[in-house]
Amino acid sequence: MDSSRQSLIPSYLYSNSLTNRFDFEKLAVNQQSSYDTLLSSLSESPDVASRGFVVQAPSEPGKIKMFSPAAYAACAVGGSLSCGSTHTGITPLDVVKCNMQIDPAKYKNISSGFGVLLKEQGIKGFYKGWAPTLVGYSAQGACKFGFYEYFKKTYSDIAGPEYATKYKTLIYLAGSASAEVIACVALCPFEAVKVRVQTQPGFAKGLSDGLPKIIKAEGVAGLYKGLTPLLGRQIPYTMMKFGSFETIVEMAYKYAIPTPKEQCSKSFQLGVSFAGGYAAGILCAVVSHPADNLVSFLNNSQGATVGDAVKKLGMWGLFTRGLPLRILMIGTLTGTQWGIYDAFKVFVGLPTTGAAPPAAAN
Template identity: 75%
Template sequence: MAISESSRQSLLPSFLYSSSSTRNLGLERIASGGPNPNPNPNLSPMSSRSALTDSGSVMVESPSEKRKIEMYSPAFYAACTAGGILSCGPTHTAVTPLDVVKCNMQIDPVKYKSISSGFGVLLKEQGVRGFFKGWVPTLIGYSAQGACKYGFYEFFKKYYADIVGPEYAAKYKTLIYLAGSASAEVIADVALCPMEAVKVRVQTQPGFARGLSDGLPKFVKAEGAMGLYKGLVPLWGRQIPYTMMKFASFETIVEMMYKYAIPTPKDQCSKQLQLGVSFAGGYVAGVLCAVVSHPADNLVSFLNNAKGATVGDAVKKLGVLGLFTRGLPLRILMIGTLTGTQWTIYDGFKVFVGLPTTGGVAPAAPSAAPAPAKLTN
């Protein structure tokens, strides 16, 4: 299995996609048919998919036997963007009934007192169709958000790692995850905000509109085109901490699972096991996301529900405690399941196109080669 020069150059920074397998400094020589430099005859020279190139960079093979897409190429980012669309759009649309009840609990806590009563009130007043109001703007908005969220996260993660260099990026990888996810979400929310505004209005104001086709024109007529971005700042306040927690905690949890809970190195695990790890790590990360971003989520729902509503109005009506707790149990259930499923779909798509799953145990930084000894007379 020859390793091309383009593969070496395309896999930087590889410590973000690596396993805990032992490095084999002579893998290149083995692959090309050269003598075996492995001093340990009991260790298979191909047991590790990591190698150090002549320049000292770490190279990591994909879980697939033959990679279809070159890492960090335009095709790689396009694949991540497509995976983001598949992971976010359909999953958010699937939980539309939970979202409708949650939004109404946030807007009218007197009428929608609990999860069970909220479903009952909605069913009685609007029928089964009421549970799926706003599904079209949900699908469009969160597909656009997912495309930007995952695609730009992969881009910014490598961009910031390249800026600081391999040593500091490996040492402060969590900061790289946080910075990359925050940068990506700033862009993603600009794509999401108009559809989120229409969605909330359709879901929380009976009789306002049937869906996107008539809801968007009514919204623009009432508040102008810029009114679609009225909730952008609160949306940033909700989504940026949410996404920072979603990506950084997921990467950390997955790394810990491969390091402490799974005895087999990641590159030797089956694809099914790796996707199971992605779901478990994503679910735990989703619970953390829900708690961190819930106050801002209440604000977004409140501001998009009524014309001229302010943050002060929301605090006055819901109270400080209400901002943190109103609808939280339902959101934990919804976001935990949602996030776990999203990571599974995203990593499943990456595996399908021949890319490695996200996260894993980062190897130790390669030690510098010893300087040759000077000859003395």
């Protein structure tokens, strides 16, 4: 072979000399020895020995831990969604109800109230005040549901396991009342704007111009003029809403539903939540209605007092004016709220509400 070509080709590929041949067997032995040494060194490593010489799969995200800050935050979001959406959705009913409370001579009953409103203001009149309703009740729902779950757990821990079970209804009532105080402070300014927009034609178009108009005329205090009757309306309402709901759901699973709650499907549990919420809503409407009339009267009448409201409406009117419509409205509202709230809890990995005593710390 030509020497110039040989220089371009590795000699072990064409050489006839045994001493110049590439020793494949020796290379294989050396490679095996190196591989064995590598495995030996890895097996002696404590970290690798404990995990195994494998690539670990990424861990799956865990569910939200019960009674953690993330759980309370999730409950607040669920409460905001449930209250904000439902109250905004029934704005037409709310507009008629408020006008029946303020001007019963003109808005005599439900059917005539809808007729008068449609004739004078058209379809858009039924949605007056939707913006303060959405913002106000979203804030209220976040505080109401989020803090209820927090206070329920806190009061259960204070009571201890035995008394938390024995006096669970008192814990439901105390937890809901505490949460509602905070929720009312968040709601009150928007409720003041909502009532005036809905009952005073020409006052304002909505939240953006109604809020500064009240502040300019009456100061920030004007936004909280109705706080006392609002607390009087909302605290009994919320105590009934949570206390009766928890009890109704617990009784349903105990006496009416043969299958334990944890063995029922999530969709079935959500159906129970809606039914229990609707029943609780009827009770809520009855106990909170007098204060609801006061809130509407005071927010609509500048400088008016509770005494003025009682004198003008009378005790019978205070308890009954607009009540049938409010029962329809609050029953539907509360049932839907519990359905949305528990659906969101299921979505984020939390259990539905009710059918178990408050969990106390061990």
